[in-house]
Amino acid sequence: MPRPSAHENLPDWLYEGARVHDPGRDTEAIVQADCDFEDPATRRVIKNAVFLRPEGGGREWIVAPEIPHPTDAL
Template identity: 45%
Template sequence: MVTSADIGSRVSDGAGRVGVLRDVITDYEDPAELPGRRRKKPMAFLGPEGGGREWIVPLEAIRCVDATDFGRGGECAGDEGGR
């Protein structure tokens, strides 16, 4: 699983988009939801490599794409040691 130790890594969001991991919030609550309907969920914040609008993705959908990470099965550097 991607963690905050992987911030700055190139990642894929599961929908074919590639970006840079900007932040990981494990207890994110969507402010667009009504307060009584908000649920905490782990989310990743990604940004385009050349700059632009950030987007959010469920944390479990994120996979690393750097050439140095291909042998890791989509796991980022922070995943070493079974995290």
């Protein structure tokens, strides 16, 4: 059962474990977490940053919450 997002303003389909499409990388990924993130190099804060990882493992990346789309919306 999907765990609801900790942030009320995120869409219901964007939860930890959801399969999403990242159009910037043109790839599917699994949501690992959503939280506020401060880039240590720039000190820029991304509100409700979404951490994505390729299915099966690999290097995680971060996107803004408006970037990923549900895979069934393709």
